[in-house]
Amino acid sequence: MVLSDTRPGGPRRRLQKSQDRRDSGDLKPGLAARQAASRLLSAVTESRASLDGLLDPAGGNPAFTGLGDQDRLLVRAILLSALRHLQVIDAFIDSLVDNPLPEGAKALRQVLRVGAAQILYLDVPDRAAVDLAVTQADSDPRNRRFAGLVNALLRRMAREKDQLLPEIMAVTPDFPDWFESRLRTSYGKDAGAILSIMSEPPAIDLTVKSDADGWAAQLGGVVLPTGSVRIARPDGPVSGLAGYDDGAWWVQDAAASLPAQMFSKLEGLEIADLCAAPGGKTAQLALAGARVTACDQSATRLERLRGNLERLGFDVATQLTRAQDLIAPEGFDGVLLDAPCSSTGTVRRHPDIPYTKGPEDVMRLARVQRDLLDHAAGLVRPGGELVFSNCSLDPEEGEEMVAGFLADHPAWKIRPVDAARWPGLEGAITAQGEIRTHPAMLGNDDPRLAGLDGFYAVVLIRR
Incomplete structure (x- = not known):
């Protein structure tokens, strides 16, 4: 039979090479970034690892440091969005399944979280987010049998996000119970406003050596009561802004x-x-x-x-x-x-x-x-x-x-x-x-x- 052919280059060898490529996850551009994001998100949520440590350019997780510059930027964006909105993302995922995800399917949930973060909060085409999540699931022996579920769930999320996301946000706490309860106990009526703004990315503040008004005008910012200059986040790295190389200011x-x-x-x-x-x-x-x-x-x-x-x-x-x-x-x-x-x-x-x-x-x-x-x-x-x-x-x-x-x-x-x-x-x-x-x-x-x-x-x- 053909499947018993063991000659070099025969059908069995071709099938094995196809399987090897699928297991390696090295099939599509962008897949390594999603795999890294899932791995690091697992380290944070399951092992309580520091995100700063994982993303450190010198001593961070190899799954991150081994990526190219653009992929590292994407991984960082996915992780920040996923963690800022993790409660809502999990609630959205759970609302789309008839039965709870299997208790031991932690790797599956990370794949879904990474896909959802792109669909709900990032400027990534929905089709690309879904397709790469399915490929990621299919390339992982732990998740291969769930590839169809990943496809169906994320496609439905993309279709219904405009309707369902506001409804889920309205009834889902922004943060874990321990965090919210301590904050409400300590800050009373201010707690709601604090919790609300915590889900927003922060501005960039600069401490300047001198002439705060001048630097605010040059960088399109405003001077704060602390004397700091606040600017909107630039498209490129902060190190590319005027004054950085001259040591005129620092981020603080x-x-x-x-x-x-x-x-x-x-x-x-x-x-x-x-x-x-x-x-x-x-x-x-x-x-x-x-x-x-x-x-x-x-x-x-x-x-x-x-x-x-x-x-x-x-x-x-x-x-x-x-x-x-x-x-x-x-x-x-x-x-x-x-x-x-x-x-x-x-x-x-x-x-x-x-x-x-x-x-x-x-x-x-x-x-x-x-x-x-x-x-x-x-x-x-x-x-x-x-x-x-x-x-x-x-x-x-x-x-x-x-x-x-x-x-x-x-x-x-x-x-x-x-x-x-x-x-x-x-x-x-x-x-x-x-x-x-x-x-x-x-x-x-x-x-x-x-x-x-x-x-x-x-x-x-x-x-």
Whole structure:
């Protein structure tokens, strides 16, 4: 029989080569990008891997770093869209099947999520998104038997998205229960606006060395109360904009620029920047005339900081060390501790956070912050200032943690900040004189130009 022909090039060999090509997934342009997106989405949602780490150009996941430039851009866009709208995407998928997807079909769900993100939120032709999802399913032995389901479900999604998407969005929470419940408990009537804007991609804020008005005019942006210049996202890389190569500015969210502005004086003073990478706050301190010692425990991140400061033309001393291991017998005139945290204030730019963090992380990181704050206090000379900050929205990592520090250290107190320094951000100043920003502040008719990261910051001094 023909199928038993074992001669080189015979039917059996041709069938095997066809099977090998199908299993390799190397059949269509764009397929490797979708396979990478599914793999990385699985790492985030199932293994709680950091999206930043997976997409790091140097040390990221090989499925991503091995792609060409255009495919990497596509993978990033798919993942950001999928994670920003994951609750809605899953609800849409579930609404289109008569029976729930098999409990163990996790790889199938990732294929459907990647296809849905393109159909619902990206400028990808529906036919291409469906066709590549079907090919992806067919090339994976785990999903091959579901290829027909993938085809039927995504084709129907493409046909009915205009009608069904608004209905599903109206009844589907934007984020996981743990995240929404903590936010509503902490922010009450503001929680709805915060949750709503968190699903929108953020604008780009620039900290400029000088002439904010001039740079705003040149780049088509606006000047914010923080002195930052806000611009719409460019079509190409930010590094292609005027002023980048000259080191005239650096990318830094407006809220992230506040802690370094909270010192009463910086010119000529010795300042330690703990947990300093990637260096935006370090650059601010140096620009203001401080003699800065920047510390970070990660060699990779510290090297990135040095590269950023070199582009900007700042000469800063750096130390590879954990903040809690820094020893300075003479102390510093000021210390900036921008502590590691749950990063819940940065969900607009890091939409993986609600899926990689949980309440247990908030509690754990609050303890880490307290240990760091205790150590940082010992580095401050008499009469000096300690600025503590982080990008968490959770009071357990901010107001409550600092209140515990002050209760245990009666020699320290809060130096209230002057709200007049940031006209338009008066609502970010607490009754105790701390700064508490959240994403629904700095409104704009265009949500892509509105808001800022959630940040907590406070100035502490000895009584």
